[in-house]
Amino acid sequence: MALIEYDVYKQKLRDLEPELDKLSAALDMDNARQEAARLRAETEADGFWNDLQRSRKTQIRLKQLENKITRQEKLIGAWEDLTALCEMGQEADDADLLSELKNEYADLEKQVEESRMTALLSGEYDGSNAILQFHPGAGGTEAQDWAQMLYRMYTRWTERHGFSYKILNYEDGDEAGLKSATISIEGENAYGLLKSESGVHRLVRVSPFDANARRHTSFTAVEVMPEMDDDNSIEIRDEDIEMQVYRSSGAGGQHVNKTSSAVRLIHKPTGIVVASQQERSQFQNKDNCMKMLRAKLLELKERQHAEKISDIKGVQMKIEWGSQIRSYVFMPYQLVKDTRTGFETSAVDAVMDGDLDGFLNAYLTKLATGEI
Numbered sequence: 001m002a003l004i005e006y007d008v009y010k011q012k013l014r015d016l017e018p019e020l021d022k023l024s025a026a027l028d029m030d031n032a033r034q035e036a037a038r039l040r041a042e043t044e045a046d047g048f049w050n051d052l053q054r055s056r057k058t059q060i061r062l063k064q065l066e067n068k069i070t071r072q073e074k075l076i077g078a079w080e081d082l083t084a085l086c087e088m089g090q091e092a093d094d095a096d097l098l099s100e101l102k103n104e105y106a107d108l109e110k111q112v113e114e115s116r117m118t119a120l121l122s123g124e125y126d127g128s129n130a131i132l133q134f135h136p137g138a139g140g141t142e143a144q145d146w147a148q149m150l151y152r153m154y155t156r157w158t159e160r161h162g163f164s165y166k167i168l169n170y171e172d173g174d175e176a177g178l179k180s181a182t183i184s185i186e187g188e189n190a191y192g193l194l195k196s197e198s199g200v201h202r203l204v205r206v207s208p209f210d211a212n213a214r215r216h217t218s219f220t221a222v223e224v225m226p227e228m229d230d231d232n233s234i235e236i237r238d239e240d241i242e243m244q245v246y247r248s249s250g251a252g253g254q255h256v257n258k259t260s261s262a263v264r265l266i267h268k269p270t271g272i273v274v275a276s277q278q279e280r281s282q283f284q285n286k287d288n289c290m291k292m293l294r295a296k297l298l299e300l301k302e303r304q305h306a307e308k309i310s311d312i313k314g315v316q317m318k319i320e321w322g323s324q325i326r327s328y329v330f331m332p333y334q335l336v337k338d339t340r341t342g343f344e345t346s347a348v349d350a351v352m353d354g355d356l357d358g359f360l361n362a363y364l365t366k367l368a369t370g371e372i
Contacts, residue, residue: 002098006090009101013083020076026119036065064127064188075115078108120364125226126192130185131295137219144177146203146218151181156354163187167278168288184227191226196363198224199325206331225295234297242266248277265289272296341366
């Protein structure tokens with residue numbers, strides 16, 4: 001029996017080999033190695049640190065390339081090791097090795113899927129960190145609780161991928177949940193992976209806040225933007241910004257109530273408002289606000305193909321029925337379904353714990369084939 005199963009896995013590994021070759025080609029590994037070598041030589045050259053902004057960008061790019069190269073080399077190495085393990089186990093007819101082979105093959109399949117997702121990222125800002133903003137729709141406590149559930153879902157996804165997140169702004173809900181929140185997610189291709197999550201998310205459940213246990217529908221809008229430290233195509237003039245300073249509220253200890261360190265920026269031409277209150281200093285909060293404002297303006301520019309900020313006009317997202325990108329149904333049945341790709345799963349608990357890769361991959365695949 002073991003010999004038959006070994007034959008099955010030997011064929012699976014053979015079928016996987018051309019897939020790995022396609023992935024290496026899609027990831028443009030030859031050019032990645034050449035670019036990494038060139039950038040590595042730059043970092044070792046005299047005067048590299050004379051231009052701090054350029055040297056920082058070079059180091060970030062080099063790290064991205066090295067991570068990409070290492071990940072693909074490990075993937076190919078894992079395939080080679082499993083192929084050798086399969087042959088060895090088959091020769092010895094070893095049932096224990098078969099169990100090890102099955103487990104490691106399942107891990108390899110997962111790694112290949114992650115690599116496929118990376119290969120689909122080709123946008124100009126896909127490699128950037130991501131800024132996520134959460135806006136509850138109408139409905140008070142219901143919508144605010146749903147916004148916090150989504151906040152938790154994305155922070156769990158972040159942790160699953162070994163990324164990190166930073167709270168830029170967080171305002172508690174009146175009774176539960178949150179009124180608004182902004183986080184930055186730092187990690188390779190964070191924006192490219194999460195850009196599909198921008199839109200309205202709809203929840204159907206029996207409300208824990210309803211004494212009559214009635215079913216409620218709630219909406220929350222999630223905005224996803226690339227984090228940009230600086231972008232020459234986005235000009236923000238001092239005279240176009242109104243800065244307001246106020247005292248922070250919520251968690252943070254005694255300090256937040258003693259100093260007016262929180263910052264709110266209003267961009268007059270577009271009416272965009274951003275706020276940050278998590279940092280200790282006014283300067284840091286203003287810096288966070290500028291990153292958020294730059295990201296919002298870039299998003300609008302990309303959306304409207306505008307060439308100048310003066311051409312940009314705000315786009316109001318309707319947080320209501322019929323405008324959702326994804327529905328999460330907890331009752332009377334369990335289903336999460338993306339309205340754009342048709343991808344769905346009944347594993348609601350896993351999704352709310354950050355298992356989103358199926359949705360992200362489905363979107364990136366359709367985007368790459370021009371179906372979206």
